[in-house]
Amino acid sequence: MNSLLDSLRGIGARVIDSIWRMGVATRFFLMTLLQSGQSFRRFHLVIREIYSAGVLSLIIILVSGLFVGMVLGLQGYETLQTYGSEEALGVLVSLSLVRELGPVVAALLFASRAGSAITAEIGLMKATEQLAAMEMMAVDPVARVVAPRFWGAVISMPILAALFSAMGILGGYLVGVVLIGVDEGAFWSQMQAAVDFREDILNGVLKSVVFGVAVTAIALFEGYDAPPTAEGVSRATTRTVVTSSLAILGLDFILTAFMFRGV
Amino acid sequence: MSDNLIEIHDLSFAYGKRLVLKGIDLTARRGQVIAIMGISGGGKTTLLRLIGGSLKPTSGVLKVDGVDMSGLDRDALYQLRRRMGMLFQFGALFTDMSVFDNVAFPLREHTDLPEEMVRDLVLMKLNAVGLRGAHDLMPSELSGGMARRVALARAIALEPSLILYDEPFAGLDPISLGVTGNLIRRLTDTLGVTSIVVTHDIQESLRMVDYVYFVSEGVIAAQGTPDELRASTEPFVHQFVHGEENGPVPFHYPAPPYADELELAA
Numbered sequence: 001m002n003s004l005l006d007s008l009r010g011i012g013a014r015v016i017d018s019i020w021r022m023g024v025a026t027r028f029f030l031m032t033l034l035q036s037g038q039s040f041r042r043f044h045l046v047i048r049e050i051y052s053a054g055v056l057s058l059i060i061i062l063v064s065g066l067f068v069g070m071v072l073g074l075q076g077y078e079t080l081q082t083y084g085s086e087e088a089l090g091v092l093v094s095l096s097l098v099r100e101l102g103p104v105v106a107a108l109l110f111a112s113r114a115g116s117a118i119t120a121e122i123g124l125m126k127a128t129e130q131l132a133a134m135e136m137m138a139v140d141p142v143a144r145v146v147a148p149r150f151w152g153a154v155i156s157m158p159i160l161a162a163l164f165s166a167m168g169i170l171g172g173y174l175v176g177v178v179l180i181g182v183d184e185g186a187f188w189s190q191m192q193a194a195v196d197f198r199e200d201i202l203n204g205v206l207k208s209v210v211f212g213v214a215v216t217a218i219a220l221f222e223g224y225d226a227p228p229t230a231e232g233v234s235r236a237t238t239r240t241v242v243t244s245s246l247a248i249l250g251l252d253f254i255l256t257a258f259m260f261r262g263v
Numbered sequence: 264m265s266d267n268l269i270e271i272h273d274l275s276f277a278y279g280k281r282l283v284l285k286g287i288d289l290t291a292r293r294g295q296v297i298a299i300m301g302i303s304g305g306g307k308t309t310l311l312r313l314i315g316g317s318l319k320p321t322s323g324v325l326k327v328d329g330v331d332m333s334g335l336d337r338d339a340l341y342q343l344r345r346r347m348g349m350l351f352q353f354g355a356l357f358t359d360m361s362v363f364d365n366v367a368f369p370l371r372e373h374t375d376l377p378e379e380m381v382r383d384l385v386l387m388k389l390n391a392v393g394l395r396g397a398h399d400l401m402p403s404e405l406s407g408g409m410a411r412r413v414a415l416a417r418a419i420a421l422e423p424s425l426i427l428y429d430e431p432f433a434g435l436d437p438i439s440l441g442v443t444g445n446l447i448r449r450l451t452d453t454l455g456v457t458s459i460v461v462t463h464d465i466q467e468s469l470r471m472v473d474y475v476y477f478v479s480e481g482v483i484a485a486q487g488t489p490d491e492l493r494a495s496t497e498p499f500v501h502q503f504v505h506g507e508e509n510g511p512v513p514f515h516y517p518a519p520p521y522a523d524e525l526e527l528a529a
Contacts, residue, residue, distance in 0.1 A: 125358075133355035133414075136315055136348075136427075137369045138341040144372070 049152025069171025157212025
């Protein structure tokens, strides 16, 4: 009886704990938005973060985009030629990238490259009392450290996703047209005819903005909330990657359901 | 303007239900170096954080420069903190900025001074701690003692009236320790600030401070000038000043009788 009560109590405590944490995270997110004024008045702070979150993620995003596009080219050709419609390869590659793979895979890569770096950096700043020192100098760490990182990453994410898709299309072109010999005119003109700016491209950009907000908010909160020890920071970093990957996939399903239901 | 920069009266503080400080009375006059000493975990750092406004007292009065700390909102606290400097235990320098940018940080955040003037001020502060030549190094290139001196230059950048030191001597070699001690004394005298030093380095403290408060188990166990403390016969002070193993502070953590635990009793 007692052990049953104990386990029930344990489950209850865990549920209350996670709801509490979610509340704290939401409050932290709202605080970040409220304290964003300085980020825009002193935009050079945001530019620095665009460099470290965006520019430094470029290599992994570009290379992955190229390979994903090349694989799409190969796989797509295999399937399409069965039905004799290999000219539609451009459509297949571009729609898969712009609608889904671009935003989702770029966001997953962004979470593991930039998200983990943000968590580790803020966690270590906290562990070495740099955030407390800032507070003692009457400088709000949320305004000075957190908000610029948030906006830097949120601005970077859609650009990275767009570059991922562009590289992917180039990869598909290299494999499909240059290597296999699909008709170049058909590849590009069918793509141009099938890809809709609002339905496909804008929706893809919207997705990547939402993913960027989610990944960055999670990474910043995990870093800020990390226990100030080596173990605490390492766990927080892992949690950032796991939670934001799940958040990306979950949000992708919801967004896709709303965006493309009529197609 | 009152003569006392810090006035603490009957202050208590609890973390949840655990009472950490009870009935603390403490005053610090302008221009003095005050040491808060005691064994680890005795509540010294908590007291420092209360003075810095990171924690709020559970009861009692805590005034810094005539301002009651318990009723302050965030803006008023930040306003007051511009007149405070704090040196953290290991310096807490911003690791992504050079020594120069670290010292310039409070100036750039709180003033609109032109960059040439910021440069002059930073070099002056660094010169005061003997590290003008190190201005373009990164924090990772500094020794522990140098990092703390840079942090001290950063703490005095806005010319505060109060400087708080959290364990400034921890982990320093004897030369750096002496240098840091002298620096605290000299800066206090030349800048006319008040310094509160939390430490357990008794010999260095007795050499350079004006007055000492001993905090033990949440209360002020003893206080006095260095000379009074050296001459004190009170058991706690005697044990602390002479670093003796046995006295009112026991060597052993509370435990059941030794013989019982080893099952030696008949």
